[in-house]
Amino acid sequence: xxxxxxxxxxxxxxxxxxxxxxxxxxxxxxxxxxxxxxxxxxxxxxxxxxxxxxxxxxxxxxxxxxxxxxxxxxxxxxxxxxxxxxxxxxxxxxxxxxxxxxxxxxxxxxxxxxxxxxxxxxxxxxxxxxxxxxxxxxxxxxxxxxxxxxxxxxxxxxxxxxxxxxxxxxxxxxxxxxxxxxxxxxxxxxxxxxxxxxxxxxxxxxxxxxxxxxxxxxxxxxxxxxxxxxxxxxxxxxxxxxxxxxxxxxxxxxxxxxxxxxxxxxxxxxxxxxxxxxxxxxxxxxxxxxxxxxxxxxxxxxxxxxxxxxxxxxxxxxxxxxxxxxxxxxxxxxxxxxxxxxxxxxxxxxxxxxxxxxxxxxxxxxxxxxxxxxxxxxxxxxxxxxxxxxxxxxxxxxxxxxxxxxxxxxxxxxxxxxxxxxxxxxxxxxxxxxxxxxxxxxxxxxxxx
RNA sequence: UCCGACUUAGCUCAGCUGGUUAGAGCAUCUGACUGUUAAUCAGAGGGUCCGCGGUUCAAGUCCGCGAGUCGGAGCCA
Numbered sequence: 040x041x042x043x044x045x046x047x048x049x050x051x052x053x054x055x056x057x058x059x060x061x062x063x064x065x066x067x068x069x070x071x072x073x074x075x076x077x078x079x080x081x082x083x084x085x086x087x088x089x090x091x092x093x094x095x096x097x098x099x100x101x102x103x104x105x106x107x108x109x110x111x112x113x114x115x116x117x118x119x120x121x122x123x124x125x126x127x128x129x130x131x132x133x134x135x136x137x138x139x140x141x142x143x144x145x146x147x148x149x150x151x152x153x154x155x156x157x158x159x160x161x162x163x164x165x166x167x168x169x170x171x172x173x174x175x176x177x178x179x180x181x182x183x184x185x186x187x188x189x190x191x192x193x194x195x196x197x198x199x200x201x202x203x204x205x206x207x208x209x210x211x212x213x214x215x216x217x218x219x220x221x222x223x224x225x226x227x228x229x230x231x232x233x234x235x236x237x238x239x240x241x242x243x244x245x246x247x248x249x250x251x252x253x254x255x256x257x258x259x260x261x262x263x264x265x266x267x268x269x270x271x272x273x274x275x276x277x278x279x280x281x282x283x284x285x286x287x288x289x290x291x292x293x294x295x296x297x298x299x300x301x302x303x304x305x306x307x308x309x310x311x312x313x314x315x316x317x318x319x320x321x322x323x324x325x326x327x328x329x330x331x332x333x334x335x336x337x338x339x340x341x342x343x344x345x346x347x348x349x350x351x352x353x354x355x356x357x358x359x360x361x362x363x364x365x366x367x368x369x370x371x372x373x374x375x376x377x378x379x380x381x382x383x384x385x386x387x388x389x390x391x392x393x394x395x396x397x398x399x400x401x402x403x404x405x406x407x408x409x410x411x412x413x414x415x416x417x418x419x420x421x422x423x424x425x426x427x428x429x430x431x432x433x434x435x436x437x438x439x440x441x442x443x444x445x446x447x448x449x450x451x452x453x454x455x456x457x458x459x460x461x462x463x464x465x466x467x468x469x470x471x472x473x474x475x476x477x478x479x480x481x482x483x484x485x486x487x488x
Numbered sequence: 489u490c491c492g493a494c495u496u497a498g499c500u501c502a503g504c505u506g507g508u509u510a511g512a513g514c515a516u517c518u519g520a521c522u523g524u525u526a527a528u529c530a531g532a533g534g535g536u537c538c539g540c541g542g543u544u545c546a547a548g549u550c551c552g553c554g555a556g557u558c559g560g561a562g563c564c565a
Contacts, residue, residue: 073521092522126525144498147516149526151500155557210563228565253563254489266565359562402565414565459565484557 049085052119052129059134060088062117065166066107066142068149076104080115080131081166088122089115089131092139096133103136109148110166112139147249148360154472161479162488172301173476174293174469179301180252180460183293184267187286188244193269196236198229200250204438211252213262228457231387231442233270234418237453238445244269254483257360258472259410259462263481270455276399276417279454280375283403283413284319286458287373291315294467307469311371311407320374324397327366327376328354336365357383360410367404373412377401386428387442388416415456422446 047060064082073178074093079086091104096103107113117131132320147163157164164170188195201215201223210227217223229245236243249266269282291312302309322330337349338356352362357379367374378397381390388398403413419425436443464476474480480486 068525069544070524070527071521072524072527075522075524077524079525088525090523094522124523144516146498148499150514151526153500153558156499251564255563256558257560257562260564264565287500360560411565457565462565 049080049082049087049127052087052127052131054119055119057119057127059116059118060131060133061114062131063114064112066109066111066113067097067166068078068109069107071105072391074101075310076101078104078107078115078133080113083171085127087127087129087131088125089117089133091133098230100133100136103138106141107138107146108138108142110142110163113137113353114139119385124446150347154474158474159487165478166305170475172298173464173468173470174302174363174478175301176298176305177460177464177476179294179297180464180467181265181291183290184246184286184458184460186293187289188267188269191285193242193244194236194240194459196233196240196245197247197310198226198232198236198245198268200226200247202226210267213250213252227251228266229268230270230457233268234387234442234453234454237270237272237455238449238451241273256318256389256483258474259465261461261473261477261480261482264473264477265460266457267360267459267460268455270453272451272453274417274454275452276377276454277416279456280321280377280401281449283375283401283415283456283458284317284373287319287403287405287412287463288315288317290463291467302393302468305469312467315372319372319403320370321377322374323377324379325354327358327362328352331362331365334365336362338362354381355382355413363404363410364408367406367408367410370406373403373405375403375413384416386427386432386434387418389419389421390424399454403456405462405466407466409462411459412462412466413456413458417452417454420446420450420452422450 047055047062049062049064052060062080062082064080066078067086068079070077076091078089078091080089083346085470093101114137115131115133116135117133120130120132121128122130128167145163146160147167148159166175201217202225203223209322214222214301215225221415227249229247229249233243233245236245246267247265248263250263251260252262253260254264257402270288271282274282292315295309295312302312331352336352338352339349358376366376377400378391378394379400379402381388381398384398384400388400391397391399399417401413401415402411404410405412419428422443427438428445429436461473461476464470465473468476470476474482
């Protein structure tokens with residue numbers, strides 16, 4: 040039998056009681072009690088306590104067990120035994136130990152550490168229980184996303200990462216030389232390409248890394264993050280919101296089903312996630328502004344002399360994090376806010392035929408302070424309207440010619456959105472900082488490891 | 489870019505109004521222990537008090553400049 044099939048893992052142990060197995064892993068902790076030695080072995084699938092008792096295993100094997108240090112790599116052979124005193128309910132009585140390497144001076148002790156220290160040792164921090172749980176939840180979130188789209192008639196159509204110009208013209212992008220063709224930019228969104236793809240395959244999604252060179256210093260921003268962007272031909276804004284709700288409900292319920300241990304390790308309140316069932320809440324931007332003003336959520340405004348006054352929230356301003364947080368405090372599941380003022384939204388969003396002042400845009404806000412996880416819209420499908428918006432924003436028309444072509448050859452109503460993978464994982468896992476939910480975060484002052 | 493906070497042992501921190509030789513817990517090493525879950529007990533080693541300059545009889549402590557880190561705003565997923 041191949042190693043792939045014969046390799047036993049810790050998560051399989053409850054089905055292997057009474058059998059002798061060999062586990063391959065790393066020592067996460069060791070406790071000496073004289074003639075008794077407990078070794079906690081970690082193999083990526085779980086942790087199990089292995090027991091060495093000097094009188095029953097002999098001096099030589101006991102000394103081997105005794106010599107192990109934190110993060111030493113070992114293969115331990117032993118008999119699986121049900122044990123109520125062990126943390127996982129299962130224990131291994133050691134019959135043999137093969138030491139691959141004794142680890143010396145492992146920097147992360149089982150005690151408290153600050154995040155700066157831990158981020159410097161991110162390549163090792165990933166081995167800890169909490170980070171391990173987050174990464175497994177992340178893996179489940181990504182699986183849920185792909186299952187959802189693959190199972191609902193969507194096709195994966197990845198967008199390029201190197202792009203000739205800024206997609207939206209608003210945020211700062213990373214630049215790089217591109218042979219003799221001038222400057223290229225790292226993509227901030229695959230959306231424009233997703234629109235072209237949707238005209239070819241109907242329902243598509245792109246899934247990949249995205250880059251923003253903004254100097255953001257908050258616990259919900261990264262300079263490199265993963266985004267999934269579905270785009271659907273013949274879908275209007277309402278259809279778009281339906282897809283967004285279905286997707287988020289599916290992701291949350293999938294993680295609940297597949298990651299109960301990981302959520303428990305995070306100390307996550309499961310009932311809050313169980314409540315994430317359709318329908319979610321929806322309100323228009325205008326209703327949201329009214330709600331803010333009715334509930335006395337005032338806006339701090341700086342005056343010319345530097346002093347601050349509090350004013351009613353003016354219709355037309357974009358919501359900041361404080362407004363979104365205030366609105367979400369009343370909700371126990373996500374809320375979609377739709378029909379934002381045209382001026383604060385991107386050029387490619389279609390205006391509402393019933394009210395030219397607002398765009399057919401929508402953002403989904405997650406509860407528990409998680410904030411915005413989705414931004415999307417129905418797209419402008421009229422050639423002249425789109426051209427006018429590009430010119431109005433002073434964007435280079437030449438660079439967008441291919442995008443305008445989509446409005447020339449069989450234009451149809453279409454919609455889509457982008458979901459931030461890390462913000463979703465942060466919300467579901469209950470991690471307090473976004474840098475914990477991606478294996479190797481990229482932030483303004485950190486690119487190592 | 490703007491506002492605020494922090495920087496003392498490997499790690500997490502205390503150190504008052506400036507005043508002997510710089511403190512604790514954990515980690516590490518040595519020893520004891522048959523049930524530990526962040527074990528306990530006894531002992532040992534471990535310091536560029538972020539850097540530079542200034543005030544002072546005397547600076548970890550006060551002042552100035554610089555660096556690094558963290559949080560918030562804006563940008564947005």
